[in-house]
Structure formats: C-alpha cells, structure tokens
Amino acid sequence: MKVQDLNSYEYGPYHHNYLKLVSNEYTLIEELEISLHRFIKFVQDIPMDKFDYRYAEGKWTIKDIIQHIIDAERVFSYRALRFARNDSTKLPGYEEDHYATFANGSQRSIMDLLNELSAVRYATLSLFKSFNSEQLVRIGIASDNPMSVRAAGFIIIGHQSHHQNIFKERYL
Incomplete structure (x- = not known):
C-alpha cells in the first residue's frame, strides 16, 4: 500500500501537511526503510x-529536533499498535515542547541520536510488518482525530521529511 491509497477520513486535517511529503513511489514498508x-x-x-x-x-x-523525531515516532507507533489491536480507547495528544524540555537531546552526541533513531525505526518496521491488511485499515482516535494504522506509518515518514525540510530552510 502507498500513501495515495489513504482516504481523508483516516487522519486529521493537521496531518495532511506531513502526508503530502511522502513519496507515492514506494510502499509504506519500503518508505519506512528508505527514509531512514x-x-x-x-x-x-x-x-x-x-x-x-x-x-x-x-x-x-538540530539535536533537539532529532530527539523530537524519535519521540514522535514512538508515540505514533504506539498509537498504531493500539489501533491495530482494535483498542477503542481514545488516545490523548502529547505536548511536544514539554517532551523536548525534558529529553535533553542537545546533551547527546549526534551518533547516539542516530543510533537511537535507527533502533526505533527498526522496531517500527517490525511492528508494521506484523500487521495484516485488516489491521492496517483499523481506525482509532488520537488527539480528537481519526487515525488509521497505516496513516500512522505514513505520518511517521512525513513528519521526518517535514523536519528535514526545516533543517534545510532554517539551519543550513
């Protein structure tokens, strides 16, 4: 499945900006690997x-943002797991600024951050590879918006791409 296969009811309006950054060339699993x-x-x-x-x-x-990407991927993977397991509990949002304040990303080495990002991504890949087609289209509620399991995976990719673009525009 590719990002173009998503329906607009599978994600909240805010996530459209991330999803439009995901290539239609690759499947979800391929793009999770390639984008890393x-x-x-x-x-x-x-x-x-x-x-x-x-x-x-x-x-x-930049270190703070990489830590933020790691944290966000963990949050979205957790949401995907809950929804894939047909958990109908509405999930709250998370305060990214609060996370960043207490994550100490700037105190870490870039190698440590990239190693953690890789470990988290490989866990995400294993999780998404375990989902069958029925699980991928299950929808739950997070931050008061619908989110399908597969949309969560594509949002992970688009969120990372969004921040890579921010690096180019504002940091380099």
Whole structure:
C-alpha cells in the first residue's frame, strides 16, 4: 500500500501537511526503510558546528529536533499498535515542547541520536510488518482525530521529511 491509497477520513486535517511529503513511489514498508537511510545520510552531511545551532531564541537545535523525531515516532507507533489491536480507547495528544524540555537531546552526541533513531525505526518496521491488511485499515482516535494504522506509518515518514525540510530552510 502507498500513501495515495489513504482516504481523508483516516487522519486529521493537521496531518495532511506531513502526508503530502511522502513519496507515492514506494510502499509504506519500503518508505519506512528508505527514509531512514536518506535521513541519516542527510544528517551525516551536516557540518558539526550546526548540530547545536538555534536559528532564534527558544528554538530547538538540530539535536533537539532529532530527539523530537524519535519521540514522535514512538508515540505514533504506539498509537498504531493500539489501533491495530482494535483498542477503542481514545488516545490523548502529547505536548511536544514539554517532551523536548525534558529529553535533553542537545546533551547527546549526534551518533547516539542516530543510533537511537535507527533502533526505533527498526522496531517500527517490525511492528508494521506484523500487521495484516485488516489491521492496517483499523481506525482509532488520537488527539480528537481519526487515525488509521497505516496513516500512522505514513505520518511517521512525513513528519521526518517535514523536519528535514526545516533543517534545510532554517539551519543550513
């Protein structure tokens, strides 16, 4: 299945901006794999002096953003797991700024962050590979919006792409 197969009722309006960044060329599993390698290669080409740079007071560093990508992927994978298992509990949102404040991403090495991102992505891949076609289209509620299991996977990819674009526009 590809991102073009999603229906608009499978995700909240806010996530459309992420989903439009996902390539229609690859399946969900392929893009989860490819986008990880593409992102790591991109980050490895960033000059070392940029990882702790803030383009404005109070903005996150590149390290903070990578930590945010890791945290968000864990949240979206958890949502996908709950919905795939037909859990009808409405899931709350999460406060990303609060997470960033207490994650200490800026205190970590870039290698440590990329290693963790890889570990989380491989866990995400294993999870999504375990879902059958019926589970992938199950829908739950998160942050007061519908979300299908497969939409959660594509949102993970689009969210990462969104932040990669932010790096290009504001940090490099």
